[in-house]
Amino acid sequence: MKLNYKKIHPFGAMVETAHPGNAPQQVQVSDLRALFNQEHLVVLRGFQNFASKDEFCTYCDLWGEISLWPFDKVLELVEQKNPEDHIFDHNYVPLHWDGMYRPQVPEYQIFHCVSAPEKNQGGRTAFSNTALALERISASERELWARTSGVYERKMEFYHSKTVAPIITSHPTKGFPVIRYCEPPKAGDESFVNHPTYDFQGLRQEEVEGLIQGLQKALYAPENFYAHEWQTGDIVISDNYTLLHGREAFTSGASRHLRRVHVLGSPPLQNPHLVFHS
Ligand SMILES: [Fe+2]
Known part of the structure; x- marks a missing residue:
C-alpha cells in the first residue's frame, strides 16, 4: 500500500486510509517508522477499530517490545470517580515525558481512541516538539536552561520515584538537543489531584520564575505545539524521546476513552535520570 499522508502543522503526519475500514496492519510499520523518524508524531485515521485491547496490543507488538507496567501492557485512560491521581481526573495534565519515573523510558507512545469526547468537550492531547523549541530560544535562555536540572518526585498507585533531569539534554540515539521537563501544575490549583513535588538545581532562586515562564512560552508557542x-478510532504514535505531552481538561462525564501502550526503543533506554524507584 502506498503511504499517503498529510503534514500536520507544525509537526506530525496524518495517514488517512482511502478505504475506510481497512486494517491498520495493511500499512507497513517500516513506512510508518520512517515517517515517525521524520515527523515525530503519526496519526492513523479511518482504519478499522481494534475490537479489544488484545487486538490493540497485537498491533503495538509490530512496533517493538511493549513495556510492562504493574497493570500489564495497556493503560486505560478514562475518567474515574474520585480519582487518586490527576491522570484519571478530567482535569488538565501538565507537559511531561513518559517513563520519567520508571526504570526504562519508552521511545514510542501508541494511543488508540476507543471513544472520543464531543467536539465542545475539550480533552485534546497536547504535544510540544522540544527540538523545534530549542532552535528558537535566545542565547540567554539557552545558557540558563543548559545549567539547570529539574528535580521531581512522584508517588502514585504504580510507583514512588525521584528523577533529576537536565532541562536540555540529547536525544538518546540521534544526538540532537531535546528538552526534558515536567511542567509544574498551575499555582494555587487546589483541584489538581496528587501533583509531583518539583525543584530546580543549578540556578539562583530568583531565576526560577523566569525559567518556568520561558519554558512555558517556548513549549506552547504555536510553531512548536500541536494539540x-x-x-x-484514531491511532497516534508519538516520539517520547523528542516530544513532551500533556492533556487539556475535558468536561466531566464526557465519553473520552483512550488506551495507551509504551513501546521501548531498540535497545531499550535505561532511564538515565532516575534517582530512586520503588
Ligand atoms: Fe504521559
Whole structure:
C-alpha cells in the first residue's frame, strides 16, 4: 500500500486510509517508522477499530517490545470517580515525558481512541516538539536552561520515584538537543489531584520564575505545539524521546476513552535520570 499522508502543522503526519475500514496492519510499520523518524508524531485515521485491547496490543507488538507496567501492557485512560491521581481526573495534565519515573523510558507512545469526547468537550492531547523549541530560544535562555536540572518526585498507585533531569539534554540515539521537563501544575490549583513535588538545581532562586515562564512560552508557542483533537478510532504514535505531552481538561462525564501502550526503543533506554524507584 502506498503511504499517503498529510503534514500536520507544525509537526506530525496524518495517514488517512482511502478505504475506510481497512486494517491498520495493511500499512507497513517500516513506512510508518520512517515517517515517525521524520515527523515525530503519526496519526492513523479511518482504519478499522481494534475490537479489544488484545487486538490493540497485537498491533503495538509490530512496533517493538511493549513495556510492562504493574497493570500489564495497556493503560486505560478514562475518567474515574474520585480519582487518586490527576491522570484519571478530567482535569488538565501538565507537559511531561513518559517513563520519567520508571526504570526504562519508552521511545514510542501508541494511543488508540476507543471513544472520543464531543467536539465542545475539550480533552485534546497536547504535544510540544522540544527540538523545534530549542532552535528558537535566545542565547540567554539557552545558557540558563543548559545549567539547570529539574528535580521531581512522584508517588502514585504504580510507583514512588525521584528523577533529576537536565532541562536540555540529547536525544538518546540521534544526538540532537531535546528538552526534558515536567511542567509544574498551575499555582494555587487546589483541584489538581496528587501533583509531583518539583525543584530546580543549578540556578539562583530568583531565576526560577523566569525559567518556568520561558519554558512555558517556548513549549506552547504555536510553531512548536500541536494539540490532537480525538476522533473515535484514531491511532497516534508519538516520539517520547523528542516530544513532551500533556492533556487539556475535558468536561466531566464526557465519553473520552483512550488506551495507551509504551513501546521501548531498540535497545531499550535505561532511564538515565532516575534517582530512586520503588
Ligand atoms: Fe504521559
